[in-house]
Amino acid sequence: MEIIRLIGILIIVVGFIFKFDTIAVVLIAALVTALVSGISFFEFLSLMGEAFVSNRLVTLFLLxxxxxxxxxxxxxxxxxxxxxxxxxxxxxxxxxxxxxxxxxxxxxxxxxxxxxxxxxxxxxxxxxxxxxxxxxxxxxxxxxxxxxxxxxxxxxxxxxxxxxxxxxxxxxxxxxxxxxxxxxxxxxxxxxxxxxxxxxxxxxxxxxxxxxxxxxxxxxxxxxxxxxxxxx
The missing domain is CATH 1.10.357 (Tetracycline Repressor; domain 2)
Incomplete structure (x- = not known):
């Protein structure tokens, strides 16, 4: 059932269709994809933190x-x-x-x-x-x-x-x-x-x-x- 790992795409499509909060939809899609792929919740948080730090320049515009x-x-x-x-x-x-x-x-x-x-x-x-x-x-x-x-x-x-x-x-x-x-x-x-x-x-x-x-x-x-x- 490797195809189940694509469920994140389905969540994003459905979320955008019903105009849910974009950030929430993306985060939920990422979390669900991680869980069905065998990544634990804490490993997911670690990956998210590393990704944020690696791309922190993107958020500088907030300043x-x-x-x-x-x-x-x-x-x-x-x-x-x-x-x-x-x-x-x-x-x-x-x-x-x-x-x-x-x-x-x-x-x-x-x-x-x-x-x-x-x-x-x-x-x-x-x-x-x-x-x-x-x-x-x-x-x-x-x-x-x-x-x-x-x-x-x-x-x-x-x-x-x-x-x-x-x-x-x-x-x-x-x-x-x-x-x-x-x-x-x-x-x-x-x-x-x-x-x-x-x-x-x-x-x-x-x-x-x-x-x-x-x-x-x-x-x-x-x-x-x-x-x-x-x-x-």
Whole structure:
């Protein structure tokens, strides 16, 4: 009955279908899988503890949450929006392109940061909304959601495609060690050299996409604003 060890997958599927607490579902699935596989409860706790310690860097973003809360309470978002409103010619697309450049440079210099919690949610997203409203006035809820999505997507693109442009990045070292174990002689520099063109291509594609996004917003709201100015 080796198949019984797959019961954890069934628990996760059922838990997600009925929208139970995600963390609780995953922990229960892991515990049940361990028990049916012959692992005792205390051995399971030991494995969980070792896994948590080995991956403790993943939870470091929790340390930034109090700082972000204090900054927002002190008016960080409002000040960022206020400053952006004074900059003429800025659009949501141009702001995203600037952030994409910044995000890829951060990856190149191995500056690790939790982009969504530290930048996108408290700064980039409200600033992009302010840029759109400053240029076009009130925008539809659908376009507001599109801007939110682009804010998050820009962070994902910049992080994903540029994270291996630093020679000592964890991803580079992992790829190098994996290929070496398979018999391929390769150095971290080779991985970086192969990654840089991909990162540049991603940057160009994102910038072009942002230009097209600005043009679509201009076509949609530019004429409306012009009619308002002319009193139509």
């Amino acid at each position: 930034t949450l109090p700082m972000i809360g204090i900054a927002e309470r002190a008016g960080l978002r409002q000040q960022a929006v206020h400053i952006l409103e004074k900059i003429s010619g800025i659009t949501a697309g141009r702001l995203f392109s600037i952030y994409m450049v910044f995000r890829e440079l951060a990856g190149t210099f191995s500056i690790r940061m939790q982009g969504h919690t530290q930048f996108v949610r408290p700064l980039i997203e409200p600033m992009s909304q302010a840029a759109a409203k400053t240029k076009y006035g009130e925008i539809s809820e659908k376009d507001s959601e599109r801007i939110k999505a682009r804010s998050a997507a820009t962070e994902n693109f910049g992080n994903f495609f540029a994270q291996n442009t630093f020679v000592a990045a964890s991803g580079v070292l992992l790829i190098t060690s994996t290929l070496e174990s398979l018999g391929y002689a390769i150095s971290p520099v080779d991985i970086v050299v192969a990654t840089v063109p991909v990162a540049l291509m991603a940057l160009v594609i994102v910038i072009i996409s942002n230009i097209l996004f600005d043009r679509s917003m201009q076509r949609k709201y530019g004429q409306v604003n012009q009619d308002k100015k002319e009193g139509k």
